[in-house]
Amino acid sequence: MYPTKTIKEKIKLLAIILYPILITQVGLYSMNFVDTIMSGRAGANDLAGVAIGSSLWVPVFTGLSGILLAITPIVSHYIGAKQEDRVSFSVLQGIYLSIALSVSILVVGYFILDPILNTMDLNNKVAQIAKDYLIGLSFGIIPLFIYSVLRSFFDALGETRTTMLVTLTSLPINVFFNYVLIFGKWGFPQLGGVGAGYASAITYWFILLIALLV
Template sequence: MFPTDTLKDKSKLFLQILIPILITQLGMYSMNFFDTVMAGKAGANDLAGVAIGSSLWVPIFTGINGVLLALSPIVAQLVGSNKKENIPSAVRQGIYLSIVLAIIVFIIGYFLLDPILMSMSLDSNVSYIAKYYLVALSTGIIPLFMYNAVRCFFDALGQTRITMFITLIALPVNILFNYVLIFGKWGFPPLGGIGAGLASSLTYWISFVISLLILSKVRPFSLYEIHKHLEIPSLLAWWEQLKIGVPIGFAIFFEVSIFAAVTLFMSTYSTFTIAAHQAAINFASFLYMIPLSISMALTIAIGFEVGARRMKDAKQYSYLGISIAVAMSVICGAAIYIFDDPVANLYSSNPEVINMTKHFLFYAIFFQLSDAFGAPIQGALRGYKDVNITLLMAFISYWIIGLPSGYVLATFTFLGPAGYWVGLITGLAVGAIALLTRLVRLQKQSLNHPQLFTTEAKE
């Protein structure tokens, strides 16, 4: 990161940060995408099992990853304020915290996975695949969370091409592992959907090892000597990160877990309905990587400018990012409308699943348009370390507005299962409007009192 004076220079720098993040996010999500698509080719039960397993895992992963994302604005503001000597300790403590969080998730999953699956009205084969998909995947959660902490450090320095490089290595490896383990190639038994979980775990380990090598061998990261010095875990340092990270994590958890909740509600429908819904939401979530990447780039750019107290520049970045997200959303919406049939055929060869997937994809057009407004605004607010309002609005828009209205529409109107999609779209739109209001107010405050935005997250 470096200061810029003109909108043209800001646009150029922002794209230099954004494009590698976007490629990284698309690559990372492609692992889940290919898990779902390749499991679907193994059978409807495998697709439904991976769908249920992913619906339980993704909210947990994204929520914990949200906690770790606190490192990005912390490091970005340290860089902007020229306090680079504090960065190594912050990163080490972030890595320690990631290990502790991974262990906690593993323990909770050990005790709660069976009761959760037993409470659902699932076919025994689907339940079995869902359980052992998650068991196989859990063997890689510690390196996954550690990698994400290191990744936040890389990205906060503006070196987003590094994580892009790691992802571009990991993605074909993941596809290869999926091919071998799902379908039973090269002497391995065909594991179906369970093989997708094991393939993801192996890929997490490879990504983590590569990131450690880069951290210790490649400049400018090696200059911070994070790998050379051990220090005692600090509860105070963890608390400083958690004050920012927990609201981020819960906001993301509330957002992503709503999709898990909808999938669980849809377990009362047929296996074909579950599979079609998961296929559509999987593709919509794939497109969500665009506004999410813009959100992450905004956190880095705005955090850097706020750290240097250049509040006008921070404001310019925020609206630049939102404009790009909306433009991309319009393009993606048109692509969904035109190519709904080829997209549906990616996930299944069953005619009923294909037709239902195309039906759900129509709603996905409006779904991702709402995301294009909301996600970048959240990233901008995080750059200011303003995270609590995002948490509150995520809870209200999804759980107070989105899910209840979706249930009513699905149960008592002609929309059926599509009613849940309409409810989610409504919740997203309300949340985006509220957060935009917050951002405008915050920017006015920052221009008058810039010193208030470089210490801690605001209420």
């Protein structure tokens, strides 16, 4: 980040910051897309179950993770005001909030997932795959939301390329675990579409660890 004076300089800086954020967003949602595509190779029921599970999960993640993006302007404000000593407190509060949101999703989901699926015109096999897929994915909700806070912190520092690289690193990890868990390769259990949920959860833990190392 650096001061800008002219419109041209401002547009250039905006572009430098913007395109990594765009790629990061696409990368995060690409994991659910990859889950659906690879599950389709396991069978029609697996494809339908994962597609339904993803369609239920994405709006929840999009809506609630948006709350955590408030860390970016808060931290930017403190840095601009030369109050760097308040940054760590805000980031920690964001992490506490991310954990609280994650636990809330898990608790609410425990009670409402079955009723939601029951209201859909699904055969039992598809409904069970959708439920088990979301259960598998739920093991990664806490690290994913904590990563959202750390990502917002990086973005506030102008390090949007860092978040882009971390997210892009997650894609091959997701594809690998999808492959071995959906199709039961290299000694892993063959879980079908359900394996995509566990693959995503594992990937979320990986990107959190990478972000913490950064």
